[in-house]
Amino acid sequence: MPNPFHASFGVSPPLLVGRDGVLEDFVEALEDGPGASGRATLYTGAREATAPDGFDDSKVRTVAGNATTLKFEQSGFEES
Numbered sequence: 001m002p003n004p005f006h007a008s009f010g011v012s013p014p015l016l017v018g019r020d021g022v023l024e025d026f027v028e029a030l031e032d033g034p035g036a037s038g039r040a041t042l043y044t045g046a047r048e049a050t051a052p053d054g055f056d057d058s059k060v061r062t063v064a065g066n067a068t069t070l071k072f073e074q075s076g077f078e079e080s
């Protein structure tokens with residue numbers, strides 16, 4: 001069964017014009033290591049969670065709340 005949750009951060013711009021400061025901050029955060037301010041970790045790849053009877057409301061609320069906090073542009077659960 002495919003992962004029923006989907007989310008999107010949007011589309012990457014084709015060209016990063018005038019973003020030198022942002023890129024420098026990002027490189028600095030990577031160099032500072034885990035826990036550095038201004039750093040986000042994004043895990044990519046297949047993540048799968050299944051529940052034969054569906055996910056209970058508290059789990060759905062938690063995942064939806066996290067998506068809102070992370071400012072996902074789109075998120076939700078697929079109907080099975």
